[in-house]
Structure formats: structure tokens, C-alpha cells
Amino acid sequence: MAPITQSRNLLRTCPLCEAVCGLEITMDPDDHVTSVRGDRSDPFSKGFICPKGASFGHLDEDRDRVTEPLIRDRATGAWRTATWDEAFDYIAERFPAVVARHGAQSAAAYLGNPNAHTVAGTLYVPALLRALGTKNIYSASTADQMPKQVASGLMFGDPLTVPVPDLDRTDYLLMLGANPLESNGSLCTAPDFPGRLKALRGRGGRFVVVDPRVTRTAKLADEHLFIRPGSDAYLLFGIVHTLFAEQLTDLRVEVTGLDELRTAAAAFDPGTVSARTGVPASTIVRLARELAAAPTAAVYARIGTCTAEFGTITQWLVDAINALTGNLDSPGGAMFATAAAGGITRTKPFRPGRWTSRVRGLPEAMGELPVATLADEITTPGEGQIRALVTVAGNPVLSAPSGARLDEAFAQLDFMVSVDRYVNETTKHADVILPPPRPTQSPHYDFALLQFAVRNYTRYSRPLVPLGDRPSEPAVLARLAAALTGRPHDGSDGIDPLTAVDELVIAGMLHKAGIPERRGDLIGENSTEQRIDLMLRLGPYGEWNGGTLNLQVLLDNPHGIDLGPLQPRLPGVLRTASGRVDLAPQPLLDDVERMRARLSDAAPEIVLIGRRQLRSNNSWMHNIATLVSGSNRCTLHINPADVARLGLGDHAVVKSAAGTLTVPLEPTEAIMPGVVSLPHGWGHGDSAQTVARTHAGVNANVLTDDSVVDVPSGNAVFNGVPVTLAPA
Numbered sequence: 155m156a157p158i159t160q161s162r163n164l165l166r167t168c169p170l171c172e173a174v175c176g177l178e179i180t181m182d183p184d185d186h187v188t189s190v191r192g193d194r195s196d197p198f199s200k201g202f203i204c205p206k207g208a209s210f211g212h213l214d215e216d217r218d219r220v221t222e223p224l225i226r227d228r229a230t231g232a233w234r235t236a237t238w239d240e241a242f243d244y245i246a247e248r249f250p251a252v253v254a255r256h257g258a259q260s261a262a263a264y265l266g267n268p269n270a271h272t273v274a275g276t277l278y279v280p281a282l283l284r285a286l287g288t289k290n291i292y293s294a295s296t297a298d299q300m301p302k303q304v305a306s307g308l309m310f311g312d313p314l315t316v317p318v319p320d321l322d323r324t325d326y327l328l329m330l331g332a333n334p335l336e337s338n339g340s341l342c343t344a345p346d347f348p349g350r351l352k353a354l355r356g357r358g359g360r361f362v363v364v365d366p367r368v369t370r371t372a373k374l375a376d377e378h379l380f381i382r383p384g385s386d387a388y389l390l391f392g393i394v395h396t397l398f399a400e401q402l403t404d405l406r407v408e409v410t411g412l413d414e415l416r417t418a419a420a421a422f423d424p425g426t427v428s429a430r431t432g433v434p435a436s437t438i439v440r441l442a443r444e445l446a447a448a449p450t451a452a453v454y455a456r457i458g459t460c461t462a463e464f465g466t467i468t469q470w471l472v473d474a475i476n477a478l479t480g481n482l483d484s485p486g487g488a489m490f491a492t493a494a495a496g497g498i499t500r501t502k503p504f505r506p507g508r509w510t511s512r513v514r515g516l517p518e519a520m521g522e523l524p525v526a527t528l529a530d531e532i533t534t535p536g537e538g539q540i541r542a543l544v545t546v547a548g549n550p551v552l553s554a555p556s557g558a559r560l561d562e563a564f565a566q567l568d569f570m571v572s573v574d575r576y577v578n579e580t581t582k583h584a585d586v587i588l589p590p591p592r593p594t595q596s597p598h599y600d601f602a603l604l605q606f607a608v609r610n611y612t613r614y615s616r617p618l619v620p621l622g623d624r625p626s627e628p629a630v631l632a633r634l635a636a637a638l639t640g641r642p643h644d645g646s647d648g649i650d651p652l653t654a655v656d657e658l659v660i661a662g663m664l665h666k667a668g669i670p671e672r673r674g675d676l677i678g679e680n681s682t683e684q685r686i687d688l689m690l691r692l693g694p695y696g697e698w699n700g701g702t703l704n705l706q707v708l709l710d711n712p713h714g715i716d717l718g719p720l721q722p723r724l725p726g727v728l729r730t731a732s733g734r735v736d737l738a739p740q741p742l743l744d745d746v747e748r749m750r751a752r753l754s755d756a757a758p759e760i761v762l763i764g765r766r767q768l769r770s771n772n773s774w775m776h777n778i779a780t781l782v783s784g785s786n787r788c789t790l791h792i793n794p795a796d797v798a799r800l801g802l803g804d805h806a807v808v809k810s811a812a813g814t815l816t817v818p819l820e821p822t823e824a825i826m827p828g829v830v831s832l833p834h835g836w837g838h839g840d841s842a843q844t845v846a847r848t849h850a851g852v853n854a855n856v857l858t859d860d861s862v863v864d865v866p867s868g869n870a871v872f873n874g875v876p877v878t879l880a881p882a
């Protein structure tokens with residue numbers, strides 16, 4: 155092949171958030187990204203790009219990223235570089251020995267949010283977890299969206315069957331605890347979310363935001379309503395109550411549990427929940443009437459409502475209202491995407507709580523235990539105590555509750571391996587760090603995020619830059635899985651670990667489809683691409699399923715393929731025992747009593763909530779100079795009335811049950827009195843990342859309390875944390 159001597163424009167999907175925007179990337183002859191633009195020919199994102207996407211090149215070759223395996227000397231704390239063989243040998247000598255001494259449950263894994271954005275995270279992490287053979291699996295899901303998945307699992311039978319607002323067709327959108335103008339959307343894959351909201355209003359639709367802050371999204375809305383943090387479930391029950399009381403229900407899907415839902419809502423009339431929520435009863439009644447009267451409507455609630463004490467009940471009621479108003483699975487309402495690959499394979503109804511955590515008895519969900527109890531499981535002696543940990547693309551010291559406890563807990567581990575591009579606040583405890591390649595060296599397909607898209611769409615991006623002599627991320631994970639179990643990781647037994655994983659999966663899928671003889675028909679440059687080809691061929695639009703899609707079709711359409719608007723999918727996607735939508739799952743009815751008991755509780759004087767920032771995504775983009783300048787500021791938003799009432803100056807000492815922080819204040823009328831807001835993911839004071847260290851901020855999760863969880867899902871609670879403030 156002739157050497158490349160000119161800059162070239164290349165296409166790929168942005169891997170940095172859930173919006174899956176198409177990017178057009180200019181690379182110089184030495185494979186450095188020189189500019190990034192939105193891909194105008196992408197039929198879904200149509201050229202949209204945000205500051206994070208525009209900084210993709212800086213992230214791709216961040217000078218502080220880890221490029222070779224690192225091994226830490228436990229005595230001195232010093233890191234040294236190692237070859238890949240040396241690093242895997244080091245792991246193979248030590249990790250299995252810990253497990254042999256203490257049992258399989260002494261091993262644990264933590265998976266960070268970026269795994270949802272990579273091919274490796276989706277296709278190869280499962281094999282890694284199977285190799286570990288432990289029930290101690292943790293992820294960012296239980297610090298984020300697990301309540302939505304548990305609620306969806308109980309209502310629809312599968313936790314991946316999550317309805318999304320049909321943004322482009324709805325006439326009325328009620329949005330709670332979401333700020334897509336900063337986040338670009340979550341559990342609702344919608345590139346150019348802001349443009350879609352403007353279009354909603356432009357076509358005469360109505361858009362209402364409920365949030366303790368006047369967010370940028372709220373400023374775009376027809377109406378913004380302040381609500382006391384953590385009380386969204388009460389508001390939604392008030393709406394359900396009104397729908398029943400005023401006979402406004404209009405069910406258009408087959409359901410069970412209607413009477414039980416009506417009974418559960420009986421205690422939450424708008425007058426009763428008004429004091430708890432801070433939303434006037436008349437407004438709650440009006441919202442119910444507007445939802446019922448709109449030609450089409452959707453309720454959408456996101457992270458602010460998930461990471462709250464009644465997160466799962468909130469998510470349940472969102473879709474209960476969508477169903478009661480005739481908007482579930484209906485154009486313009488809340489609908490289910492039909493993704494081209496990676497859709498549900500479950501045959502039996504979802505069931506959470508199949509096992510519980512050792513120390514606190516918190517429930518499993520989707521094979522995971524709550525991250526809120528990870529520190530307990532490491533620090534509490536006894537059989538099953540975690541002694542060895544694998545993290546993949548995660549920084550729970552900054553992103554999970556009681557981060558300081560986790561920091562101390564990780565220091566106690568016998569052995570820790572991290573697959574990560576940075577030495578960060580979590581991976582500094584690792585014995586070995588295995589770096590993934592640059593994002594431009596990896597393929598991209600959004601298996602997870604396209605399950606939640608507001609329009610059916612597919613796109614595959616090949617790696618833009620050759621790997622050279624380093625392994626791909628799938629190869630790193632496959633070799634790691636072998637090393638963790640003491641199996642040969644280098645192919646010395648004649649079995650390449652990556653090939654072995656892929657062939658096992660491919661053979662299993664072909665066998666299940668009844669076409670084992672088609673193995674030779676799969677195309678692709680490697681076994682990863684062959685797996686993707688197979689998933690596409692067997693998917694709902696697939697060549698082997700009566701459609702046309704396969705990998706070659708996607709390669710021939712590098713801007714992506716529009717697969718049309720969302721289509722009604724009930725009852726086909728249901729996996730409930732009844733075959734109907736369950737409007738009153740028993741585990742959630744059981745939790746209603748806890749809510750009822752809290753109705754008359756006195757509200758804390760001040761509560762803490764989080765805050766999303768456009769140029770930040772959790773903890774991991776703070777080493778990019780173009781992203782940490784500008785609007786990102788790790789300050790405490792506080793209403794000026796509270797500043798005056800408490801006699802505060804520029805800074806305040808904030809105390810919670812979990813810890814104490816001194817933070818700079820940013821008084822603003824945009825936040826309701828009695829509520830303060832601090833973004834999470836900051837606190838890089840002693841970071842090895844040079845840019846992040848100079849924009850350190852404070853770790854908000856010093857204040858969040860890992861002893862408080864949403865009971866049905868075990869999800870951490872970051873919103874509504876009681877705090878006190880004093881002058882610094």
C-alpha cells in the first residue's frame with residue numbers, strides 16, 4: 155500500500171455521549187486529527203455537533219493518556235511501563251492466586267459508563283465477566299439509569315425495552331429531571347436534541363419542564379415548574395390520581411394491574427402531594443388534563459429523577475401515565491425503537507433481586523449489585539469479601555456515592571487491574587493498567603444506544619487509524635479474561651483468546667438461528683466485524699431475517715442509514731408473564747408504602763442536587779483544555795436568598811451525613827431556595843492528568859451518602875441529599 159501523503163476526510167460516529175452524532179474528521183498524513191465537523195450527510199444527526207464532539211481530536215491523542223501497559227510497584231507506588239506480554243503475565247501470576255485463596259466471590263468488576271459507547275464494552279465485557287465467575291459485578295448503571303431499567307423490566311418484561319418520547323411527532327412533552335441542552339439526551343438517543351425541542355414548539359406543540367433549577371432546557375420550554383428534589387414520584391402519582399378521578403384515562407394497549415394502580419394512587423391526590431412537591435395542586439391537575447387532552451403526548455424523566463430516593467417508582471409512573479393517556483406505543487407518544495442489531499433476546503420475564511449483596515442485602519438487577527455497596531463489600535471481612543478488582547473505563551471514586559470511602563477501600567485490595575486510558579483517582583490504585591487504543595483506532599457501532607433512539611437508524615464506522623503493533627481493545631479484554639483465570643493469554647496453547655471468544659459466540663448464534671452452515675458467509679476484516687455482520691443479518695432488518703441489512707450495506711453507507719420513524723411494537727416486545735403491560739408490578743407496589751410513610755416528613759432545610767454541564771461527561775473529559783475552560787465551573791449554585799439568610803460569603807462549608815466540602819458559591823436565581831447544586835466528576839486535586847489538576851474542582855461525591863438507595867433498584871441517590879451550609 156502506498157504511503158498516505160495528504161490530509162483526508164474520514165467518517166465515524168462520535169463515541170462521547172448518547173446522541174451518536176456523525177462526525178467528519180480530517181486527519182493529516184501522520185494520522186493526527188486536525189479538525190472535526192458534524193457530518194451533514196448523516197440522516198440522523200444532520201451535521202449537529204457539540205463542543206465535546208468538536209474536541210474529539212484532543213481526546214484522541216491526549217498527551218496524558220496511557221499508551222503502554224503500566225505496572226505499579228506497591229512498595230514505592232511508582233509506575234513502570236511494561237510490554238503487553240509482561241503485563242498479562244503479571245496479572246496471570248497474581249489475580250488467580252487471590253481467587254484461589256479466597257474463592258470466586260473475592261473477585262469483582264466495575265464497569266464505567268464509556269463501555270456503553272464502545273464495541274469492546276458491548277461485545278467483549280460479557281466474556282470477561284463470565285471468566286471472573288463472580289456475582290460481585292458493579293457498574294455506573296446503579297449510579298444512573300437502573301431505576302428506569304428495573305421499571306421497564308417489570309412493566310414490559312425486559313429492562314432494555316425502554317420507551318422513548320417520539321420527539322419528532324409529539325404535540326406535548328412533559329420532561330422531568332432532564333437537561334438535554336447540556337447532556338444531549340440520555341436513554342433517549344436524539345442527536346440535536348435542542349433542535350428537536352425547538353421543532354416541537356415550532357409546530358405548535360407544548361413543552362413543559364419540571365426541575366429544581368431553571369436549566370438551559372427549561373429556558374427553552376413553554377413552561378417551567380420548580381419541584382422539591384426527590385419528589386417527582388409524588389407529582390406523578392398526583393397526575394395518575396387525577397387521571398382516574400376525572401375519568402381521563404384512555405388505555406389503548408392491553409394491560410394488567412389497572413385497579414391496583416388506581417388503588418395505589420388513591421393516597422396521593424394533588425392536594426396532598428402539593429406540599430411535598432412544592433407544585434400547586436391546581437397545576438398538577440392541569441398537567442393531567444393537558445396530557446389527556448393533547449392529540450399526542452409523552453412524559454420523559456431522566457437522571458435527576460432516577461438518582462433519587464423513589465427513582466424506580468418515578469420511572470414506573472412515567473410510563474403508567476403514558477399508557478393511561480393512550481400514548482404508549484403510539485406515534486407522538488412514548489415508543490420503542492427497533493434497533494438493527496443487539497435487540498432483546500430474553501424469553502422469560504425480567505426479575506430483579508435474584509440474589510442480594512453480602513453485607514447490606516441490597517438487590518441484584520440485570521446481574522449487577524448496587525455500586526452504593528461496593529465499599530462495604532471490600533472493607534467488611536468475611537467469606538466473599540472482595541479482594542481483587544477489575545475496572546474497565548470507570549472512575550467510581552469520583553462518580554459513585556461516598557467517593558472517599560471507595561478511595562480508601564480500593565487501597566485495601568490485594569490486587570487490582572484497570573483497563574483505562576488514564577491514571578485517574580480510581581486507577582491510581584491499580585497494580586496494572588491496560589490502556590485501550592485511541593478512539594480513532596477502534597471500530598464503532600452503537601449496540602446499546604440505538605435501542606433508545608427516537609428514530610430507527612444504523613451506522614457502522616471502521617477504525618480510522620491502524621493499530622500498529624498494539625492490540626485492539628477486544629483483544630485486550632479477551633487476553634485479560636484468559637489471564638484472570640490463569641489460562642494461556644498469548645495463544646501459546648494454539649488458541650488465540652479473541653478468536654476463541656468470537657467463534658464461540660458466532661457458533662452459538664448460528665446454531666440458535668438454525669443455520670450453522672452459514673459461518674463462511676460472514677464478511678469482515680476480522681472476527682469482531684464478522685460478529686457485527688451476523689448481528690445485522692439476524693436483526694429485524696437483516697438479510698437473513700427477510701430484510702436487506704448486513705455489514706456490507708453499512709460499509710457502503712458510511713453516513714448511516716435512516717430506518718424510518720418509530721413503529722408500534724406491542725405486544726411483540728413484551729416479555730411479561732401475562733403478555734400485557736403490567737401497570738402495577740408487585741415489587742413497586744410494595745415500595746409505595748415507603749413513599750406514603752414519607753408524605754408528611756418535614757423537608758430538610760437544604761438539599762443538594764447534581765448538575766449536568768455541556769463540556770463535561772462525568773469525570774473523564776476534564777483533561778481536555780478546550781472543554782474545561784468556558785462554562786464548566788465546579789461551583790455550588792445557590793439561591794441568593796439562601797446566601798443572605800445563612801450569612802455566606804464567596805465560599806461555604808457544606809456538610810452532609812457522608813462528608814464535608816468547602817466550595818465556591820455561585821448565587822443564581824435559577825435555583826429554587828432550599829436547594830443547592832454541585833456538578834459531579836470533579837475533584838482532580840492530586841490527579842496525574844495535568845490539565846485536570848489545574849481545573850481540579852471538588853468531588854461532589856464526598857457529600858453523597860452510599861447508605862441511601864432507591865430500594866427496588868439499589869440505585870445511588872445523588873439528588874435530594876440533606877446538607878447544611880456554613881460560612882467558610
Ligand code: SF4
Nearest residue numbers: 168171174175204207
Ligand atoms: S452531542 Fe454527543 S454524540 Fe454529538 S457531538 Fe456532542 S458528544 Fe458527540
